[in-house]
Amino acid sequence: MNAAIDDVARAAGVSTATVSRALRHLPGVSEATRARVLEAARGLGYAPSASASSLASGRTHTIGVLTPWIRRWFHGSVTEGIERALRAEGFDALLYSFERADGAGRNRLDPFVLRRRVDGVLVVGMPLDTDEQEVLDGLGVPVVFIGTGPPGRVTVTIDDDGAARLAMAHLLGLGHRRIALVTATGEDQPDWAPPALRQRGYEAALAEAGVAFDPTLVIPGDYARAGARERMAELLRTRPEVTAVFAISDDMAFGVLQAARDAGRRVPEDLSVIGIDGHDMSDLVNLTTVGQDAAEQGAAAAALMLEMLTGGPVAEEAVYPVELLVRGTTGPPPRS
């Protein structure tokens, strides 16, 4: 029932080599024979064996997608964009999720699971440490980073610094001066990752507006809602002079919104809140944010990968645009 290449060859009256060439649309096959081969293949319901093809050619036509989560907005959107772009080109996406184990840090990146099964690796929103980068490099296949990547590597990102300035310009333009920053920290957030870059934008924007930077207004976090909510609750209690909060992700902005609600602070009358992402749910809660197209970045990364696979040179850094989405969580500061 599973026809093999020589069945097709026999049916078409040619050699297996010709079948192989015809089916892959390689040059050097006459139109007439190609047509006969295609016909025979269709008739037999022939589907080439990926394993045999990989074994013989050394290429798997499969790209590994390395991501710590897939249900977070950014990671899910990027992964979806990747999968579609790859499939359109006949490539498969192999999923490798490396969720952080509780307290124990992220699962070790096992070099063996990826060895010899992918032609390339796409790393989604995951700042790899030096060891992990070495493991990946040891695979000997191209790697593209989405969302965040070490300097000097092929990356697809937004302009993190610019996105932060955009958010801050909006807040400062409304008249806010005491603006808290909710960010993400930890040893796995190096200075080339979004949290650091966005904080840089935050500080630069303050400086340009002539507002002194107050480090006690920088709230650490882990990109997640719950932590932001907790930490924000405390800030709201201890620092009533804060009139606006800039969270570096929408999910953390959601936590800020919850904390404000818990504390009985009206948004935006008492407190303005802005995020970054353009999360699916941001319009549900009417969050003002700086939107990015994560699926498009995934698709772009996939395209870059395919380009690298064919030996084409690619630009090191692809930077995607962001857009200020003014909604209902920002307004002028309360008159004091």
Place this chain on the structure above:
Amino acid sequence: MNAAIDDVARAAGVSTATVSRALRHLPGVSEATRARVLEAARGLGYAPSASASSLASGRTHTIGVLTPWIRRWFHGSVTEGIERALRAEGFDALLYSFERADGAGRNRLDPFVLRRRVDGVLVVGMPLDTDEQEVLDGLGVPVVFIGTGPPGRVTVTIDDDGAARLAMAHLLGLGHRRIALVTATGEDQPDWAPPALRQRGYEAALAEAGVAFDPTLVIPGDYARAGARERMAELLRTRPEVTAVFAISDDMAFGVLQAARDAGRRVPEDLSVIGIDGHDMSDLVNLTTVGQDAAEQGAAAAALMLEMLTGGPVAEEAVYPVELLVRGTTGPPPRS
């Protein structure tokens, strides 16, 4: 640099057959030689070639995950659960997303992309039509359905009817009588899929409470927020007597909440809203809902698949529990 099995055999002073057996922990290898082989393999950094192994054995150690979307809560959560469970057992997850093209129905399920590259297929939240089922069956590998599956197939689901009754009991218990149902319809929603089953629960609960079923209170939808919001806006305008809405998914409940807000209806004072899912964001908007554990269902489906692969008999229907999460969007009906 990429050691092959005969390098290991040479280093350990045994044959490749013994290496193969030792590394796969097959019986019939003495402890001493197994240890020597493991040692040699580690020393050489040997990783078996998946292609060669598949070609020789006919098994790919890869499971295809068929899903229309991965960023929707249910599908993303299930997929994440699947991936983790599979990886723990040394299996790979190959992603096949088949997003509905605009207006043109879902992408055709291409039989060829899956042929000979997976040992089994997991279908996530996707009621396949008869043609598609045939395509899948033509693959000759086991199939497990999560969230919804044709009768007589191996499925992992919740008790859809029971979940609906649970939601309705809550609403009815609060005193509501005019309760709208926001559901999902269309030819791709057969009578064994959640929308039909949940509607059955809705109707049964009404009947038991002695409330006449009013078909004009059933709002069609497509599981998405936007549509629910639009259709709900109209209902709110034309049917002011409705005091509660039961949406069969949290995402649609979010749309209902937006419509209520747009219409100036207070929740829950003027209108109660309940959903099904326990979506990540449901607590953000304080939605009362019937929660399910989607990731666990994914993991369970993966385990079932592995069981089927080893020839074990499996139960046809695994039903997972749900739980009523009473939050802030439900309350007694307004006194009229």
Place this chain on the structure above:
DNA sequence: CTGTTAGCGCATTCAG
């Protein structure tokens, strides 16, 4: 433009 010939790296008989 097409056919012949070797492998790709492993799993699996079958002997011993």
Place this chain on the structure above:
DNA sequence: CTGAATGCGCTAACAG
């Protein structure tokens, strides 16, 4: 318990 031999199905030289 272990080894030798065979072939999984295809691609990639190399000839013609």
